[in-house]
Amino acid sequence: MNGAEETAPSVRSDAQLDERMIEARAAELRGVLESPLDSTRIVRALTATLGGWRERKFAPRRRIIAALVQAWGWSEALLEESFDALFAPFDAESIRDFARAATVANELIGVVMPGNVPGAGMHEIVAALLSGRGLILKTASPEPLTFAAFAQSLRAADAAVGERLAVMNWSRENRAATAAFRRACDWIAAFGDDLTLADLNRLPAGDGSSRALVGFGARYSGVVVAGFDRISDGDAAALAAAIARDLALFEQQGCLSPHQAMIETQDAGAARDFARRLAAAIERRSARTPPPSRFDLEAAAAIRRMRESARWRMLGGDAGVELLEGGGWGEPYRWTVVFDDRAEFTISPGGRALTVARFAGDNELYDRLSRFAGRFEAFALAAPPTRWADLHKILERIEVAYICKPGAMQSPPLNWRHGGGIFLERLKTSP
Amino acid sequence: MSIYEQVLGFIESPGAESFEALALDVFRFQFANVPVYRAYCQSRNANPENVRRLANIPYASTLAFKYADVANISDDAAAGLTFLTSGTTKGFAERGRHRVPKPEIYRAAAIAHLRRMLFPDDARIAMLAMHPTADRMPESSLSRMIGWCIEEFGAGAVECVASRQGVDAARAAVFLAETAARDEPVCILGTTASFAALFEHLRANGPRIRLAAGSRIMDTGGAKGQIIPLGAEAVVASAGQLLGVAPALAINEYGMTELCSQLYDATPFNCAGAAGTPGARMKLAPPWMRPVALDPAIMSPAAPGAAGMLAFFDLANAGSISALMTEDFGIVQGDAVAILGRAAASGARGCALAIDEFAERELARVAADRR
Incomplete structure (x- = not known):
């Protein structure tokens, strides 16, 4: 059973996914990106969505925490406080300020998400959306839940913004899917201890060039x-x-x-x-x-x-x-x-x-x-x-x-130069 | 009768029913005479009064030999032998030291299990050492063991082609070609890394050598010291392809400086009913050693059939610490052990994997594909 399917219909099981489905999803996203959205609309949608996730009573957050307690054996209290820390920096003012300074581009970014920290990568996803990008997230098998639920809540806030974020999950053994992912995206950002990375590095990009793979090192x-x-x-x-x-x-x-x-x-x-x-x-x-x-x-x-x-x-x-x-x-x-x-x-x-x-x-x-x-x-x-x-x-x-300051480590600001700033720099310079 | 004489007697004539009683005697002896182990046991509230069963004897980490002086006050400090761990990652200063006050027990244990696992046919044959012998590397327990093996089971041609600087694969190939020409069976002893060097040399320089029937190899050490690790199955396959050694006679040893006893692959050669496929092999412990897989979080036996950190009670370690937890993972079924590999020290973590690490894995994968 794919746990993500219960909480997020957009996540499909491995068996359902193949090369064509990823290509189709990428084509959809490229179509969406051809009609630029007003920045204030993206800001509004993200402010509303992240505002929800900042609240302990927010239903998607409650569902995800319950699922993680079950799947990982982490305590609910720990997860609640961890999510509080993760989402704390995403207040309305920070989101607005980031969007004002963002370099907007019509790109499709593929992101291989980490599997050991729920919600890790949230800063990059938000930054990319605020910079006008579309994203396909390949979630890790141990943690397929959080971003699927996040994407669903974003669609609920504003369908037009939400459709810029696709969340998919397939195993690294599904090489056709990985190859399609590599070809379909303008560039790939890779988190996580996931050997899919190895497949990504080996596979050529769609135009035959060696497109950049932005990787976050162990730090x-x-x-x-x-x-x-x-x-x-x-x-x-x-x-x-x-x-x-x-x-x-x-x-x-x-x-x-x-x-x-x-x-x-x-x-x-x-x-x-x-x-x-x-x-x-x-x-x-x-x-x-x-x-x-x-x-x-x-x-x-x-x-x-x-x-x-x-x-x-x-x-x-x-x-x-x-x-x-x-x-x-x-x-x-x-x-x-x-x-x-x-x-x-x-x-x-x-x-x-x-x-x-x-x-x-x-x-x-x-x-x-x-x-x-x-x-x-x-x-x-x-x-x-x-x-x-x-x-x-x-x-x-x-x-x-x-x-x-001590005690604030898990709440870096939205413009945190994660990994030395490799992702943010790429957003500023490309294409 | 001293505890050492009792252990020696058990090695010479094992009796399963008397193992636990002797193990408890050994524990009491070590509690009394190995101060650092006594301190460890006391920190765990374990002492001869409340330890009544084998299962209650506290396992010490093999790290004890690296960081503490595991001295036995009942022995003459000048007597015996001291072995150093290989210290491949931390340098000489961090090498563990295992003082073995009664080398005759170590020798008896090594020979008895070698006889069962590598020489069940009572062969006495030519010997090729691809690891320095004790005269060249006295601090190596493997060197000592190889020397004893040669003394006990060697006949005819004997040569050591290794020094501290490395293995002379070309000379090994000449020795093997000569024994093959004489149709003289040979036993090759060495680390897995030395076999990798030999195989590489034979591939590059050909022609294939067909060793006489009854020839055998014992490799040990696994991936340690190898740039591109040679897996157990690859060793067996290469020994067959390049030397003509029958798969059942290609036998991997699991041992370490901290333990005076060793385990060997069970194959159809030494164990009726053993798996013929190299990948499915288990290793057999000798009767004077009890393996257990521990759950490292609670230091209790893992569930039956579940993987854990391998630990052993080794009577042959009577002069130091017999209850030892290694840093290897494995599954234990009775006296048989499946070795699953080395527990990694804390290393790369974080919400990411470095691209260079990613590239390293990729290189390893490409290398494996190439093989």
């Missing part, structure tokens, strides 16, 4: 807390709660989830204490937004590896390491915090797992992070106002795309 996020020694106890508690929020939303699956918190202090004990405080904050959050009821084997193994590495370093006498675990031995994972005093930037296995490390001064911060330069998506920055500008410069030097 990582983190937290920098500068001047920790001057932070009050109350502020430290609030900071821990905010980091815990960034960590938990979307179950740390997306590129906007922190992997490591870097704490600036000369006092290793203070940084360790903050790691413990952070662990307590994550536990409190986990009580409110429970972690998943299940993990797949690979994810569970990766978390186990992180824990056992830290555990055996401790047992081996490494005084610079402390393992803090949510969920007792023999109980399902809740969260993991590893205090690793001098750790290089460490990629988390997910499952609400964070490394906390210490640094001393701007130069060391740069040195410790520069190895990953170009691979960072976001950093939450907590710093005294006098340090803000210098730290911004460091984060910009290592090509961080989005710098925010």
Whole structure:
């Protein structure tokens, strides 16, 4: 059964889809795009639709969250808060401002959607629609739901705007469909851990040229807390709660989830204490937004590896390491915090797992992070106002795309330069 | 009788009914004498008083050997052998160390299971080592095992064509051609990567060698160290095509520095009723080793037939830690194990897949197609 069909009639099952159907859908979209829509109409439709999705009572949102709880084992509370964060930036003013600055073009964009984060790619879809483009979305098999429901709600708001967005789902084994998709679109943006990408790259575009494939690389996020020694106890508690929020939303699956918190202090004990405080904050959050009821084997193994590495370093006498675990031995994972005093930037296995490390001064911060330069998506920055500008410069030097306050990581603005801005730049320059 | 003598006795004359009792004795011995394992067990509230069944013995991660000193205080620190893990990704400083205080137990375990799985026909034949022997790489447990295998089962021509710098595939080909000319069966021992080098050389330089009937190979290590991984089925196929080795005599070993016992492919050569198709092979553990697939989230056995992280209770590890969880996935059915591959460390994630990663996968796919 294709779950999407229950919520969105526009999504068809694999067996129904073939090359001709995608070509037909693309032809329809091209026909639609030949009659440009007034920008204010697109703004109005998107404002109404996204306004709906911002509301917890909005029926399509409720249906999708219920389906994700069932299919993924994520908690409803976590999904509600994650969707709140995802849709928060899409207010009327932001949508209008983006549309005003947009470069409009009559293009058909194909987008391969990610399968691990519900709603990821929403910024790009909205930006493209506001820029006058039409889109065919190829949803990922694990998450065929959210964009199908979104497209349906957009059609309900304004059918003429809604028909610029087609949502389809087929497996990567359906090579004829993939080839048709590649040929039919002016360019392809590819998210997601989906081997359909490989097929896309291999297949020629319809005009025989090598049309661009815009790909979002695996990217990582983190937290920098500068001047920790001057932070009050109350502020430290609030900071821990905010980091815990960034960590938990979307179950740390997306590129906007922190992997490591870097704490600036000369006092290793203070940084360790903050790691413990952070662990307590994550536990409190986990009580409110429970972690998943299940993990797949690979994810569970990766978390186990992180824990056992830290555990055996401790047992081996490494005084610079402390393992803090949510969920007792023999109980399902809740969260993991590893205090690793001098750790290089460490990629988390997910499952609400964070490394906390210490640094001393701007130069060391740069040195410790520069190895990953170009691979960072976001950093939450907590710093005294006098340090803000210098730290911004460091984060910009290592090509961080989005710098925010702790707690706001999952709500980047509509003009977020996701992936270093590759998609937005393409919207500005093509055709 | 010391615990080591008991284990040695079990290896020489296994009895399924006495395994659990001996395993619990080994656990008590290790709890008393391996301080870092004792600390680990205590952190899990496990001790000789409350551990009454094999299933209650805490499994330690093989990472223990990388990050801690798994020393046994009952043994003379100068005695025994110390082996280092290969450390292919983290460099020398991060290599795990496994000190084996009683190498005679390791040897007995290795030889007994080799006899069952690779030499069930009691053959003593020519030997070609495509991994450095212990005189060339004393810190390698595989080197030591190959040496013991040669001592025990070798007869006639014996040669090692590998050094720390690599394998001399051309010299291996000459050795094999000579044994073939003499119609002398040969056993080739090496890593899967060394076999890949040999096959590549034979393909490039021909002609095919037809080894004498009864020739066999033992490869180990899987994809480790290979740019384009050679799958288990490809090893069997290439050994047949390029060397004339019967599929049932192309046997893959699963072992690691942290474990003194090994598992081998069950084939019609060594196990009546075993799958003949390389892709469907299971690996057999020896009687002194109990495999289990663990659910890593709760560290309890996975559901029957379900995949999990492979763990073993290995009596032959009596001098260090016997209950070990590896970083490999697998399915366990009794003493048979299907190895599913290595658990990835945390790596690329996020709401996207990099195009370069995508290209890497594509390259791997193209390479596989080419093969």
